[in-house]
Amino acid sequence: MNHKKNKNNRLGLDDYFGQDVYIPPSNGYIAISLAIALMFNFLPLHQDILIFSPDFVALTIVYWSINYPHKMGMSIAFIMGLMMDVGNTGILGQHALAYCIVVYLTLVFGRRLRIFNVMQQAPQISLILFTMQIVTVLVAVSGGSDLPTWYYFSATVTGTLLWVPVSLLLSTPLKQKSDPNAL
Amino acid sequence: MKTAPQFFRHGPGPLARLFVFVLLSCLLIAEDLRFKYFPELRQTIGVVIFPLQKVAYIPIHIYDQIEGLVASFYLVEENIKLKQQYMEDREQLLKLHALQAENAQLRQLLGAVQRIETNTETKAVLAEILYTPRDPFNHKITLNKGGYHNIQLGQAVIDDKGIVGQITQLYPWSSEVTLLTDKNHSVPVQVLRNNLRSVVSGTGKNDELELRYLSVNIDIQPGDLLVTSGIGGVYPPGIPVATVLRIERDPADDFAQVISTPIAGVDRNRQVLILSLAQSVLDDLIETPKIEPQKK
Numbered sequence: 001m002n003h004k005k006n007k008n009n010r011l012g013l014d015d016y017f018g019q020d021v022y023i024p025p026s027n028g029y030i031a032i033s034l035a036i037a038l039m040f041n042f043l044p045l046h047q048d049i050l051i052f053s054p055d056f057v058a059l060t061i062v063y064w065s066i067n068y069p070h071k072m073g074m075s076i077a078f079i080m081g082l083m084m085d086v087g088n089t090g091i092l093g094q095h096a097l098a099y100c101i102v103v104y105l106t107l108v109f110g111r112r113l114r115i116f117n118v119m120q121q122a123p124q125i126s127l128i129l130f131t132m133q134i135v136t137v138l139v140a141v142s143g144g145s146d147l148p149t150w151y152y153f154s155a156t157v158t159g160t161l162l163w164v165p166v167s168l169l170l171s172t173p174l175k176q177k178s179d180p181n182a183l
Numbered sequence: 184m185k186t187a188p189q190f191f192r193h194g195p196g197p198l199a200r201l202f203v204f205v206l207l208s209c210l211l212i213a214e215d216l217r218f219k220y221f222p223e224l225r226q227t228i229g230v231v232i233f234p235l236q237k238v239a240y241i242p243i244h245i246y247d248q249i250e251g252l253v254a255s256f257y258l259v260e261e262n263i264k265l266k267q268q269y270m271e272d273r274e275q276l277l278k279l280h281a282l283q284a285e286n287a288q289l290r291q292l293l294g295a296v297q298r299i300e301t302n303t304e305t306k307a308v309l310a311e312i313l314y315t316p317r318d319p320f321n322h323k324i325t326l327n328k329g330g331y332h333n334i335q336l337g338q339a340v341i342d343d344k345g346i347v348g349q350i351t352q353l354y355p356w357s358s359e360v361t362l363l364t365d366k367n368h369s370v371p372v373q374v375l376r377n378n379l380r381s382v383v384s385g386t387g388k389n390d391e392l393e394l395r396y397l398s399v400n401i402d403i404q405p406g407d408l409l410v411t412s413g414i415g416g417v418y419p420p421g422i423p424v425a426t427v428l429r430i431e432r433d434p435a436d437d438f439a440q441v442i443s444t445p446i447a448g449v450d451r452n453r454q455v456l457i458l459s460l461a462q463s464v465l466d467d468l469i470e471t472p473k474i475e476p477q478k479k
Contacts, residue, residue: 035235042232042239042314044453047389050317074204081208086228087236088316089323089352089359093211100204107197140320143216144366146387148319155317 022174025064030071033060033170034080042087051151054159057084058132059166061099062125065106066113067171077103091143098135102128118167126160229354236313236325236357243453307456308332310340313357322365322385324348328457329356337417339458345423345446346370346411347455360455363424363445364389372424373412377402380412383425383443392425394441399432401439409443419458423447 037056045053057080064072081096088095105128106113113121133153141147194200214220254261310326328334330353340347340360348368352359361368366387372394373380379402383392397403407427413420425443432439 038232039235039239041317042236044240044243044312044314047315050315051319053317055317074200078204078207082211082228083232086225087232087314087325088318089321089325090316090318091212092215092225093208096211097205097208100201100208104197104201136318139212140318142212143320145320146366152319 022171023176025068025071025174027071029173030064030068033064034076038080038083038087041084052154052158054155054162055129055132056162056166057095058099058102058129059125059159059163060170061102062106062128062163063167063170065103066110066121069107069110072103074100074103091139094136094139094143097139098132101135102132105131118164121167122160122163125163126156129156129159225352226354229357233354233356237327240311240313240327307458308334310358310455310457312453312455322362322368322387322389323351324360324362326350326358326360326455326457327356329354329358331355333459334358334457335459339418339422340455341422341458342447342455344448345425346418347447349417350457363392363447370418370424371412371414372409374403374427375408375410376404379403380414381409383409390444391428392443392445394427394443395438397439397441399434399436399439401441403427403430403439403441405429408446 034057037060040056041053043053061072061077061080065077077099078096081094081099082092084095084099085092109124109128113124116124130153133156137148137152195203308328310328312324313327314325316323326340334350334353336350336353338350340350346363348360348362348365350358351361362385363370363383364385364387366385369382369384371380372383381394381397383394386393394403394409405427408423409425409427411418411420411422411424423446425445427441427443430439430441
């Protein structure tokens with residue numbers, strides 16, 4: 001296991017799955033991570049910065065849904081979406097619908113995504129985030145809003161850039177401390 | 184089957200589950216857009232997420248503390264400046280009192296209905312903006328004062344320069360303000376220069392409001408100040424709303440296109456004032472206006 005890790009140690013990211021052993025996350029840990037993500041979404045930022053800020057809840061949901069699909073169901077995503085809608089003063093059900101579709105996409109593509117390392121997952125995550133934004137736009141337009149300007153979708157770009165740090169951060173507490181080869 | 188490990192146990196397939204949740208979301212969206220049967224649902228979720236919003240506000244709070252500490256070094260200078268400002272304002276206020284008295288007298292002479300002096304009866308509550316929505320569809324902000332602080336639906340929200348919006352959703356500890364720029368929001372205004380009355384509506388864009396249905400030959404110039412007219416009873420009269428930016432008079436159209444820009448920092452402020460109309464005044468306005476007999 002170790003020699004494999006050293007051989008392709010270019011970015012230090014290759015020790016993702018298959019190489020390191022991860023303990024399954026507890027439900028409490030998932031709940032806390034989602035709450036913190038929601039809190040990040042509620043940060044009172046300036047409007048100009050806000051448009052670039054990614055949807056942390058979506059990123060967290062994607063992470064859990066890819067790596068531990070049995071822990072992250074659509075019902076949790078739906079509830080998170082409702083909370084996001086109320087906090088966001090938007091149409092009730094807008095983010096709920098978007099997050100459910102995100103979970104569906106990750107369930108369908110999850111097995112394929114798990115083959116890649118975090119770095120290689122990023123471009124594919126961007127497609128998922130983009131789909132999510134399109135769904136929110138469609139719901140908003142059906143509610144009578146105008147189409148947003150193109151830089152509304154910059155949140156997808158920042159979300160993609162933040163995918164690597166977010167997923168590394170979420171996986172750090174799950175790394176098994178003791179070396180399983182010691183036995 | 185009961186002893187089957189979790190690995191083999193699956194519920195309905197992803198597509199079936201997605202179908203159920205999409206249906207549920209669509210029902211909710213339709214309910215929220217059209218019918219609004221369960222306002223309690225939004226209220227409950229609002230209470231649940233309030234602690235998170237409060238925690239998210241902590242960094243700003245710390246920043247404020249530090250800023251306050253830094254500002255305290257300049258307190259003396261600021262105090263002098265404020266005193267000067269106060270004296271200047273005081274003079275204006277004295278003039279205003281005199282004018283008000285004169286106005287009342289003239290109105291009595293004319294036998295007009297006493298103008299409702301909402302300006303003096305308003306009790307303002309200072310509130311901080313807890314959250315501004317992240318997507319450009321919602322021209323709404325969340326304030327940190329709610330039903331618990333005796334805030335009511337429909338109260339006007341202003342900043343130091345002019346009208347910001349109106350409270351449209353109430354939670355126990357927070358409230359939602361629909362901004363002037365929201366597409367579904369209108370304010371009755373009048374042009375300060377010639378008292379022309381109209382209604383200014385949001386366009387859904389930041390920094391843009393429009394006056395609809397004004398004829399092509401209307402007397403409006405760029406730079407005109409629009410203030411609240413007080414008609415409708417929600418907004419106290421005389422508060423600045425917007426300045427006219429440009430007027431497009433196309434003879435082919437029936438109406439002139441009057442684009443104006445809000446005066447208040449609709450998307451810039453952190454602190455706002457929630458004005459409260461005296462309840463009795465509001466009731467009077469909704470019922471038929473009473474014409475007081477002339478006192479002599």
